[in-house]
Amino acid sequence: MSALVEMKQISKVYPNGVVANKNVDFAVEKGEIHALVGENGAGKSTLMKVLYGLEQPTHGEIWLKGARVEIPNPHKAIDLGIGMVHQNFMLVPSFTIAENIVLGSEPRKGRFVDRAQAIAATESLSKTYGLQVDPLARIESTPVGMRQRVEILKTLYRGADLLILDEPTAVLTPQETDELFVAVRKLVDQGKTVIFITHKLVEVKEISDRVTVMRHGEVTGRVATADVTEADIARMMVGRAVFLQIDKPPVQRGRVVAEVRNLGYVAETGRPMLRDVSFDVYAGEILGVAGVEGNGQTELVEVMTGLRPATTGEIRINGAPVQGQSARRIRLSGVAHIPEDRLTNGVALDASIAENLAVDRYNRPPFTRHGVLSPGKIKAQAMTLMQQFDIRAAGPDAPMRSLSGGNMQKVIVAREFSAEPALLIAAQPTRGVDIGATEFVHNQLVGKRNEGRAVLLVSADLAEVMSLSDRIAVMYKGEIVGILENGPHLTEEELGLYMLGLKRQEGTRKV
């Protein structure tokens, strides 16, 4: 095999002095699937931006098929056969899939776009590479997985031989991930080369031929995937062993903290999103909620925290009914909430860290006394929490925007944990954060459980649910199809049957 692309001694120093890449050597061979892994901020994305012409290296050379090349912009990269699929899709929602694929280099008939040919081109590409799409569907009405296939087809339409996929599975459900992997293998069979950026080790093992590991802007490992274990890769990423197994004492179940009975929620569109959901969460336990995303987990959390009104049913916290009450009243009843999408409602990017840490408590002592708010007290709290939760930032007045994803999540965790809740609802608490922060959050959740709090953990990451929970409730199409005791006897396969709706527990109502 010969190297298709070689990046030699690449360094990238940003104008603000941040060194994103330091003398990085990176080589990809033709026809391989090459995983590029590292924690958030390790420099993976920067390196790929350099290869795609979005950033110019401070030092270093890029060689393609044995010849040195300059890539001043993405246009040039596309000309050279390099395509990139970004994490955030760049598609026109109101256009059809075929239109999106040809956009920018449309087949023409006279002065007009040749639609028939655009559709034909889309269909033939789709068939060749096994990427199922409907050429006439509009992007806005297609699921995320299909949008991603469109992005890949778009780069293929432009003649890419080397595809860079930037954390392609971050937005996908488990099934969609499987479909993607099939497609990626097919691409390679057809002679394409794929660079796969990720920080999920399971995926590295499953899909890649070789792996390059980065840490702090440098390459810390370059190995054939078959020769290493996940733990080996993790060590190269963080420079120390990561406890994928979490130690926790046996469950000491206390009284019932949250009682959910026959909860139903119908969306504005008229679609029922929650159907007859009932469960209890006890003090001192973690109840995991597993399920393929989009099966009602988001709605369950938002109804329980007062962000959406329940259509039917009852929720009691410490015996007192809370359904239909405001988010503030529910917080005051002892519920804290780590939201699934931190940028939407977990933080205010333009406010300071101190203000973000006080959004649920600014109006009571010691922050407000006799109607007068004390910014000093808010700041003092922030200093304490930043130290306690190891939040790395310039100071309590620094804008939230200046923090990394992992540190933002720590701010949220710090706020919700310091609220001393009876029930902590954690939705996707480690999504998009690096291994260090993930471990931190996991330990904090287990710590709350050991203190005797009730924890409801909703996560699309099955490994997370299985390693933290004492019991696991599985959601399917808005229903709870089973509540299972967690333990060595419970396998991923078993849970999968529930998640896919193939199995349901006796006693749960069949619709």
Next chain:
Amino acid sequence: MTRQNALIEAIRIVAVVVIALTIGFVITAIVSKEPVQAYTALLTGPLPRISFENGFEIKNINRFGNWMEESTTLILLGLAVSLVFKARQFSLGAEGQMLLGALATTVVALHISAPFPLHLILALLAAMVVGFLWGLIPGMLKAYLSVDEIVSTLMLNVIALQIFDLLLFNWLRDPTAGFIVTPLFPQSVLLPQMIPGTRVSLMSVLMLVAVVVVWFVMARTPFGFELKMLGANRKFAEYGGINTKRVIALSMAVSGILAGLAGAHLSLGLLKRLTINLSPGLGFEGIVVALLARNDPRLVLAAGLFYGYLRTGAQIMERSSDVTREVVLIIQAIIILLITAEQLFPRFQQWWRARRSSEVAIERG
């Protein structure tokens, strides 16, 4: 803000003002036969002159007075706008609230008799209550029915103007006067004069109080915190338990109180009666002041004084030179445009910082 940032900010403001004034002078030079004299009128017109010809004497105190009167109105309007802008609500209703505030004081002035200062207090309260209510309407519409506040406030401005005209024409006007105007207000309701020879009144003091109060509300009350969180991210505020609907409605209503006071200043302080065409467009100048001050009430004070100075100087330039009103307005607009051009100068700052830090990085090797 660090000291270095504060320095850059100060340099930025000075540079912008110098550039803007230079462009203004070039335009003046093109249209005027005696540009230096005309431009001097713009730049120094509002200042009083100290003369020792007949012993100590301050001349042109009325011009200084014009500056202060103008600034008082502008600052009140600027405070009104900065309150809603802080919550990221783009209410443009200050104009209508100001008109109705002035109207409310007129009704109290002419149809209620009471001794001073009770009469004045009643009139001011009327202006504040009417402003509050007229702001509450678009606030409630936005909060509970998601009606776009830009549209609703602009439409309410038109309605306010029609109510103003209707009452003035049919009920409040002085039938014996040759033009449409109310009778002069009784002394008991007028704002007491503060500087002899000018119309600078108690409202200028109340304006200073308003600056402090608005600052306090924004920085030292839970409501101010809610306002800020709402402006930073509405969904975050809701998640944190803030009743954002209430805050949206209140922000617009509270803003109306200040706009209503600005209206009271026009009627009770400056005109001492109500006339038709009461300062059209003045409500929108409050937006300029709020933008200049970046919604910081302390800076609203400075921005209002600056903008008032500019407007007064422009009027004097227009009166005392061959430069026409339109050209004066163009110069004024250029200055404001340059100062509010947030894009240009932060870019320069970024570039400057980037250059410095990359130098540092290289030195460190």
